[in-house]
Amino acid sequence: MTVEFTVFKGSANTGIVKSTTRHAPPTGNQVQVRITHSGVCGTDEHYKHLDMVLGHEGVGIVEQIGDSVKDLQVGDVVGWGYVHKVCGRCEECSHGEDQYCSTKEEYGLANQHQGSFGSRAIWDADILFKIPAGLKPEHAAPLMCAGATIFGVLESFNVRPTDRVGVVGIGGVGHMAILFLAKMGASVVVFSSTESKRGEALRLGASEFHSTAGADKFDVAPVDHLIVATSFLPNWEPYMQVVKRRGTIYPLTLSFDNLLIPQYPLLARGLNVQGSIVASRSVLKHMLDFSARNQIKPVIECFPLTKSGIEESMARLGEGKIRYRAVLVAEC
8 A cells, every 4th residue: 555646747858747645554653644734945956957856944733643753742733854864873963963873864865755745754753843823834844944943043053142143145044044033132233235125124023134245344343143045156355344253144145156265364364164964863853943933934935736827937037037035835
C-alpha cells in the first residue's frame, strides 16, 4: 500500500510540471502532512530548472503518524523548512547547531521527490514544528526559511535590544529583519535603493531610512551589526564605513559569486564577516514562539497552490515585484 500525492516540479525548459509522487505510509518517526500553505523562496529560483519537487517553506495539518512519534498527533498544524533531517549525534548537533549537521538532508540535495509545492509530504517528526495557535499558517510559512534565516542571526550572534542594527535591502528576508528587530527593541537602520520603500520601512519598525541610489558614502551613526539581505551582492565600500570598529557584517544574500570584500577596511576596523544559514531546531522553535507572542506578520501576497499559481508567483518573484513574500494556498 502506498500514499499518492500531487507535486509540482521544476524542469529544464517546460516550466512548472504537475506530477505525482508515491510514498510508503509513515512508519517509525515519520509524519504525513497535508500541505495547506507554502512560502515561495528565492532559493526555489535556483532549482526551478531541475527535475525535482520545489518548495521548502511548508505548513500543513498532520494526517497520519508512525508508531514512534511522541510529540505530534493527528490534527496538529506543523511547519518545516530548509533542513529535512539531522543525525543528532555529530559535534554540530551536540552543540545545538544542527543546521550545520555534517550528514544533514536539505532542500535541493535530498528528498527531491517531495517538497512544499504539493498536496502532501512525509517527513521525520524531528524537523516538524508545531505552529502556535496565535500564528496564522499563511504568516508562518515564510518564517520557516526566511524568518529562520534572520532569527538565526539574532539569537546565535548576540544581537541585543541596545544595539544599532543595519539592514541592507527591504525584500522577503530584509523586511522580516525589520519586524523582528523592532519587536526586540533594537534601533533599525535601513538601507535601500528604492526611495519609495521609505514609508513602508518606517511602518514596519525602522528607526532610520537611508537611500543608497548613487551613494558612495553614508552620513549615518555607525551600527553594531550589518545584515545584508539584498537580492545581489552590493558594493561593499560604503557599507564598511558605517559598521562600528569590531562590528559584524552578515552577508545573507544567496549568491554563487565570490564574496569580494575590501581587505584594508576589514583589517583596519577589525570587522567580522559572519556566515549563517537558517536556524537550529531550538532557535526555530524560539522564533515561532516569539512571532506568536509579538504578532509578527510577514507582508505577503497569496497565490493558489496550483501550476499557474506557482508560475505566476515565481515570475513576480524573479521580476522583483513581490511585496514581500509570496505564499501559496491550497484549495480547501
